[in-house]
Amino acid sequence: MSHYKNSNSIGGSVNNSNVINNEKVDVIRGLLMNKSEEVLRGNKEIQAIHFKRLLDLSLELLVSSPSNQEYRDLRALSLFSFVNTCLPPNDIAIKQLELANQLAPNIDFIKNRLETLKNDNSKSNSVSSNGNLDKIKISNKFFQLSKEYQKSGDLQLGFQYLKTAYENNQDNSELNLNLSNLYEKQGKFQMSIDLLNRILKKEPFHWEAHYNLAALEHKNSLTEKAIKRLKLIINSNSASENQKHKSHLLLLFYMNFVERYNCDQDKGKSIYEEHLKYYNDKLLKRHHNTIKALQFSKEEIAKYSKQSPIKIAYLSNHFHQHPIAYFIMGLLESHNRQLFDIHIIQIDNGGQDDNFTKRIRGFIKNEKNWIKIPESLISEYPHLLSQSIREKEISIAVSLDMHTEKHAELLVNRIAPIQINYLGYPNSSGIDPSILQYRITDEHADPITTEQPFTETLIRLPKTFLNFDPSHLPPVHQNIKCPFETNGFITFGCYNTLSKIQPCTLTLWKRIQDKLPTCKILIKSPLFILESSCNDYLGTLKDEYHFDISRVILKPYSFDTNSHYLSYSDMDISLDTFPYNGTTTSFDSLYMGVPFITLSGPTHVHSVGKSILNNIPSLSDLIAATNDQYADIAVSLASSPDRLKYLRNNLRSLLSNSPLSNSKQFTLNFEKVYKEIHSKLNNK
Template sequence: MPPAQFQRLLQEGLVHHRAGRLSQTEALYRRARALAPNHFDTLHLSGILSLQTGRTAEAVDLLIRAHRLAPKNAACAQRLGLALTIAGRAVEAEAPLRASLALDEKSAEAWDTLAHCLKVQDRLTAALECHQRAVALQPAFAKGHYNCGLTLSLLGRHAEALACHDRALAVDATYAKGHYGRAQVLQQMHNIPEAIAAYDRFLALEPANLEARGYRLYALNHLDGLDRDRLFAEHVAYGRAVDRQSVPAFANLPTPERRLRLAILSPDLRSHSCAWFLEPLLRHLDPAQFELYLYHDHFREDEVSARFKALATVWRNFVGRPADDVERAIRADAPDILVDLVGHTGMTPRLPLFAKHLAPVQVNYLGYPNTTGLTAMHYRFTDAVVDPVGEADAFATEKLVRFAPTAWTYQPPAVTPAVSVRNTNPGTDGAASPPGITFGCFNNVAKISDTTLGLWARVLAAVPESKLLLKGRGFADEGFRRKYFDRFAAAGLPPERVEFLERTARTEDHLALYGRVDISLDTFPYHGTTTTCESLWMGVPVVTLMGDRHIARVSGSLLTAIGRSEWIAHTADDYVRIAMKLAADPTKLAQIRAGLRDQVKHSPLGDHAGQSARFASALRDCWTAWCATRTSARAVA
């Protein structure tokens, strides 16, 4: 083809590309590459198109070839760095990104891309500096302000993050992600109603965004007094919005007894509360029965990740990878059972992948306290206390599998303080403690609902000289504390009897603070899980109020498991009565404190091997049920 015709071909492709007609663009660029396989513009434009359409590996290959042909082209170097970062090769991405900035240090886009590259390497402070360079160079860079806000959120600087998202909207009122960023920060700041309103504003602009819909569902679980039917309907609506696909003809051998390839997908295969419940189950799985594939989905890997890696036949980290790449990788691994530990709580929206039927058996467990809404999620593992038989089944799109006396298996941190001795009798011998009872709650601050505040106000009124110790993210900020003082005052809680503590960096320091607590008061409707286990482990009884749904019954399951159902209230009056009874008998409290850790150890919560066996048996039953459907299908055929 003459050069002029080749240029017209490439130009025609570029016109389609700019107009968003990507299928026509692909055909023309492919023809151009066949005619001139080493032409820079053809390779560069083809790489951009591959990146836009989620073909990351192909984009990397094309952009590497283009970069070699024109190493002084700053835009190409920047896009290569972006492609490598998305492909999970952030360390390699840094060189072309820095090369791009050496060629054009005033490129806000390149600084922003370098920031993303550093962020996925967990170099958050350096990433923030790059974001700040980007928006300083281009103050009207809405995406830059938004990305800066995301990084500030990861650093726990939520007020600054919110200001960044506000600036994004100020410079471009049509920038929908500004509303999304605001929603996420407001959720992290525990302003749940405001967060839901911001999600609604974003979804009014981008109604097909499943990630935002998922985060919104998680926020809805925290609302006080939300009708259970409406909450279920919201989850079902999410499931209907997902692009569902037909079930493929899986090549997995339908042999009930064979060794199974078990895959687990989670962003929390690291130092995270989810890991404390998962690791003991996996550690005791019989490797002759299960081949373990672990799919991590977070930029942070640590010593806990290393322990998970040692248990796995295959370990993959999907952080930042496009959904199509993740789907291809999982299909290539061909798991028999794929377990989701995220639901609608995760940092990465992988749940829609399950609608594509990535494995013959798909299970949701542990991470999310509600149905996923997906009919393609076949099972949800739970127990009969937290999800009563019959009643709860009507509020799940999955089949509920009540596989054990309690759905949790608690593994305390390797280093935990000894249970401390409390002296709540002023004037007696022993360790010095302040007079009066100290109630405490270390649950996620977002769980402190108006109903919870009303319960706590009644408890403090019923127990003279008692105090309330609260601990959580944000309490170091005076403005944040003031907001809660105002809420407490409105609920009738005397602010002078409430003390706030910020989160601690080390788990052992966090656990040691239970030495200041006599009785833990659970939140409602959203119970504690990890915090309930930690309180019990540190010898502190937990008073909880049972409700009508999973989130409002978790502590009930945990207390039932250790044989302490007498601390479970079924009415608000019961909650106050139980707290009063515990507070009235310091001697009994001391006995409870001395023996509670052993009760946890000798309960199903501490029976790691037994719970793992029950988990394995349930997985095997699910697999056997699938094998039976294949046998039936062959018989009919």
């Protein structure tokens, strides 16, 4: 359906014309960026509909203002998209690209494609061996251009060049791998999976394809399948050490999502044993000599124990727009600079610094205290990097990512006498406790009675281990009316990543649907950008879990922040996932006036929802200890319209006045811990 009105009208005021043209620009950009799966796969009928609309609109726009360069560019890109996707005969393609080049001579990839087609036009349709060689050369040229544009952050141009490279050499595994990665970034998971399976059909032991496929399986909630694939890589004789290493890191993380590793029978013990195996098989073997050599001497410890102010370093790959930055912001801003000298160790993986980075930099007054390390160097030169960091004489190093990144490579080489695992990684590090001593949590996420094993000593902060600082959020106004007031039925929703919606979660949600025959369930995921993916997921819900799919709503992610937060007005109640509870999405939900229901369990990941709700007045009754309780709470809350209305209007205030949002007190609690563990240095 069209998103603009009166597209064929050329009358009206200048302002109306501008509004219509702006709407047309948005529609054209959408058509250029978001082709349906049928269009991309070559369904001729669907392609004809898609490109007729695109070409008609872009022509209308150009006719309305022929000298407008933006309109000329959009027309040129529309012609190029038609040629690139539909692959018409060369003479037609050349004619269209000549028009495009005249309209937008500044767009290099159009010019390059035109030259390529003209060079090929004189050749026979039956390609000789020399023709194949020419195609490979052309493919290599466009592949190189694609990599350059991807590196610069221009994924759209990178994608266009990569598609051209792929068309000229479809059997190239590296091209298939790269195109698969770009499809994944666009949310087109099935197309990405198809390309990876194409590689594996030809090369069954292409371990990079297996690794990427495991990541996609996990994103599709097929985590058990992903774990089996990762173990295949880890236990293979032909995979490189680097491939085995990164596969093991992924395995450790994925195990946190699976029910059988987080149930009352296991209590996280299997995950703990896998962490020990990773430490012994990977880290200890690789760093055995330096681990021993880099022990701190008694003289060095004595020097650190007298340090004032105490030097603290926070390590992360995510000092930019990312949940790690959201949750660490209040602490970094509120630190007492007279007592603590704060350092940042930014692991740079090629991402762009943004406004969050700039804001965090503002908290670090001395530029020398900001240490930026290219991620690629950690694997190659961990010992040298660790020694370089030690020269800063940091007393306490806090890893905010741990095994979700490669921090252990630095930490096992002792960058500080006191090392802490906090926030971003939801489990034990498995590292020798004489090297990494502490893990910071709270009494709700990891109660005194926990039977989950950790190599670290647990330090429980008062009230909460999380600090929610909403200053990073746009000024989004709440919809003060609950959806059920308009719809006449309750809408449950979940905006957690699809990988957290495991089979056990869906089984319990089906019980809620059965208990409330008019309710609907809303699920968001990048996967749902394609209609075929929605149909596949609905098919799974119907065939394997027996959902009434007429009462399931699937939506793609909102790529702009405002739209994401406003979309909370579509749900009445959030359903937390398990065993891996939500964190960022849970806070977002509360901030937008939507209460969530959580199921707590015997491990840390299974108890984060409990930690959050125990810190909000009058919400602890939304914590379930059993599956039956979870379903009963959902029914009870759905049957409490007055309470839902009250929470819609007051939850943001309740959150902002809770310990979760008290950055100053949270920081004081943290600093008390730092002073206590620092005072124990002389006892080592």
